Amino acid sequence: MIGNFLDQFWSLTFGGLSLGFIYILIALGYTMVYGVLRMINFANSEIFMVGTFATIIIIRDLFKFTQVSEYATGFRLWLILGTALIFAMLVSGILSMLVEMVAYRRLRRMNSGVLAPLISAIGVSMVLSESVRILTDSRPVASPRAMEKKFLGQFFDAGIRIDNTIIVISALVLFAILITFVNKTRMGKAIRAVSMNPNAARLMGINIDGVISATFLVGGLMTGAAGFFYTLKYENTSAFIGFELGIAAFTAAILGGIGNIKGAFYGGLALGLLETYASFFLGTQWKAVTVFIVLVLVLYTKPNGLFGEALTQTRA
Amino acid sequence: MKKRGLISVAAAAALAAASLVAVAPASNAAAKTITLAFQGPLTGEEASVGQDELAGMLYAVKLFNAKNKGKYVVKVVQADDQGDPAQSAKVAPGIASNKKIIGLVGAAYSGATIAALPYYKQRNLPMISPSATRVSITDPAAGNIGFPVFHRIPPTDKVQGPALFKLATKGVSSPKVFVVDDQSAYGVGLVDYMKPSIPAGQSAGFDSVSDKTTDWSATISKIKTAAANVVIYTGYFPQAAPFFKQLRDSGYTGILAGGDGVLSPTFVTLAPASVLEGVRLTAGTVPLAEIDAKLEADFAKKMGKASGVYAAESIDATNVYLACIAKGVSTRDAMLKCVKSYSGKSLTGTTIKFDAYGDVAGGALNGFVVKGGVIKFDGPVK
Structure with a gap:
């Protein structure tokens, strides 16, 4: 078994890494909103699901790809991928903002406490997934393949596939942009201020609603990007895809320390790799069990997650 | 949940x-x-x-x-x-x-x-x-x-399990069969009824994977390690398509097969035609178009x-x-x-007449094969 594992180590690691980066981007959607509102935005999983469909709309409907089309190459390929990424991010980002306005804003103004937004989030989540289910006739939907999944090279025994490479590099770039945004811009500073102390931030003249909208927008953009990358890698989606991925990303956020951007990063990576290795060693049926045992063990020693102690400094 | x-x-x-x-x-x-x-x-x-x-x-x-x-x-x-x-x-x-x-x-x-x-x-x-x-x-x-x-x-699955194995290994000179189920009662049952019909030395392994799985890399690694040349999936089409796709993308060139849970017109819309070419399926049913x-x-x-x-x-x-x-x-x-x-x-x-227990006697299993992105009827499994 160990010998087999070593044979497959790098190919498992690459698969786990690209899955991990998808988790990171979704986890950012959870963690940013939690940082600012101390609330779990359960609808984020459906924001992701909508992002996968937005990607398919571009590839299948705008560029007219089918399952028997020739693959795109050169400039046209990058144009298609770029359009799909931006569209998925915008759709998810705007939807995320709308969800906040419709489902949470009034509750927050009326000081409803923590439970009402929670049920409101679950409600939004159900409305979104059931609407898409009805629109898709309950069927899974596939993205036609626009890009040939070729191997770029070998690393030890593992082939490095182009889609995994694109995911890892683009996700790193997006993450770097997000960190810069939160740490260097005015809006980023405002988000951090609201997350530390909303009342003090309001007294300093910060427009709380604006900051919260921006947070949902940024979280949605990241989650939408995850939808694009997911579709690029797996090419299949359905109205229910959000639940499983959402739980996984939420777990990643908790593992890293929810409310903490860096925590989402390491939590996502750890989860992606852990899931992949555990599935190989123990069988895929033990994946979830292993992941949650590890999560509980981590929380035993670090109740706020791996990066929980830094919560007050880099929150948001 | x-x-x-x-x-x-x-x-x-x-x-x-x-x-x-x-x-x-x-x-x-x-x-x-x-x-x-x-x-x-x-x-x-x-x-x-x-x-x-x-x-x-x-x-x-x-x-x-x-x-x-x-x-x-x-x-x-x-x-x-x-x-x-x-x-x-x-x-x-x-x-x-x-x-x-x-x-x-x-x-x-x-x-x-x-x-x-x-x-x-x-x-x-x-x-x-x-x-x-x-x-x-x-x-x-x-x-x-x-x-x-x-x-x-x-x-019933008692009839389908052995038929699926038979169809999957048809024409393969030295089959090494890897069977993956979806953990559903249907998928696990189908494997249980298939097992007795697998000759000694032809099994390359089994895996049981949740029907919520989206990433199949661990199962694919096992299949490659076992050097299987026939892979049977006993589950439903929404998972079968991505599984087969990821398996083919990883360089697997052997036979792919599945049961009636995979036989859906939607199945072929879920993966590129080149990936699904030659996939073998069994079912008691026949698509209306056939x-x-x-x-x-x-x-x-x-x-x-x-x-x-x-x-x-x-x-x-x-x-x-x-x-x-x-x-x-x-x-x-x-x-x-x-x-x-x-x-x-x-x-x-065929004749529909229920026996004392409620089954239609003598139900036969049909074979299907995917050709050019379409599921084609391939006659009864013999």
Whole structure:
């Protein structure tokens, strides 16, 4: 078994890494909103699901790809991928903002406490997934393949596939942009201020609603990007895809320390790799069990997650 | 799994409303109104299976109502069990106590069927399932829990398991077979019935993977380590397509095969044609388009969508009831008696006649192969 594992180590690691980066981007959607509102935005999983469909709309409907089309190459390929990424991010980002306005804003103004937004989030989540289910006739939907999944090279025994490479590099770039945004811009500073102390931030003249909208927008953009990358890698989606991925990303956020951007990063990576290795060693049926045992063990020693102690400094 | 629970509650409420509408008095006073019911997953993750079967039933009813205008109006009450035994136990009492319903097409899933059986047996409601293939429901050795109300059209997994293995390894000189199930009762059962038919030295391994799986890299690593040249997936098409796709993308060149859960017109839309080329499938069913292209065209026109995986079985099951209704049957007792003594032709021309336990005797498995992005009928598995 160990010998087999070593044979497959790098190919498992690459698969786990690209899955991990998808988790990171979704986890950012959870963690940013939690940082600012101390609330779990359960609808984020459906924001992701909508992002996968937005990607398919571009590839299948705008560029007219089918399952028997020739693959795109050169400039046209990058144009298609770029359009799909931006569209998925915008759709998810705007939807995320709308969800906040419709489902949470009034509750927050009326000081409803923590439970009402929670049920409101679950409600939004159900409305979104059931609407898409009805629109898709309950069927899974596939993205036609626009890009040939070729191997770029070998690393030890593992082939490095182009889609995994694109995911890892683009996700790193997006993450770097997000960190810069939160740490260097005015809006980023405002988000951090609201997350530390909303009342003090309001007294300093910060427009709380604006900051919260921006947070949902940024979280949605990241989650939408995850939808694009997911579709690029797996090419299949359905109205229910959000639940499983959402739980996984939420777990990643908790593992890293929810409310903490860096925590989402390491939590996502750890989860992606852990899931992949555990599935190989123990069988895929033990994946979830292993992941949650590890999560509980981590929380035993670090109740706020791996990066929980830094919560007050880099929150948001 | 809080979310599912909540959906269930909402679905139960919606069902109550739907039932009221469905049994509203007929507009045509002269015609005799007969009510049948359908039970299967109509919402939730398995909804496509139930919606497809329901469309098959409604298609048969539509033809019947048009043909018997002025004489009979058949109505269909829809019961949504989400394919879930717990939900099934919630909707079944209502269906069982609705005396207007004299026959039920369903339940779609074996687990949901077993959960509903106590209620239907108590109220003597006849059932004909288009797709519940679990062996134990009609197995005398397992207590024959379906007797006397349960009947089904498709052959059981006891027949399908060995047939699937046979088809998958056909023409392979030294098969090394890797079998992956989806952890569902259907998938695990199919593997259990396949195992005795696997000759020594031909097994390369087994894996059991949740039907929520999206990333198959761990299973693929195992398949490569085992150097398998035949991979069989016993699960449903939404997972089969991505699994096969990821397996092929990893460089696997051997044979891919699956059971009736994979045989859906949607399956071939979920992966590039080049990836699915040559995939081998078994099923007791035959797609409507294979039976007759005109039938499929008429179905698509009347129902507004292409037929699904158990369309032929759903139509066959409904036709059993409709034939009885045409004979003047209007009560549950008479319907049960009529179903038990029924003998007629299925859409494919085989004889439908239920044995004492509720199975159609001598059900054969058919083979299919994917060619150029289309599932082609490949004749019975021999």
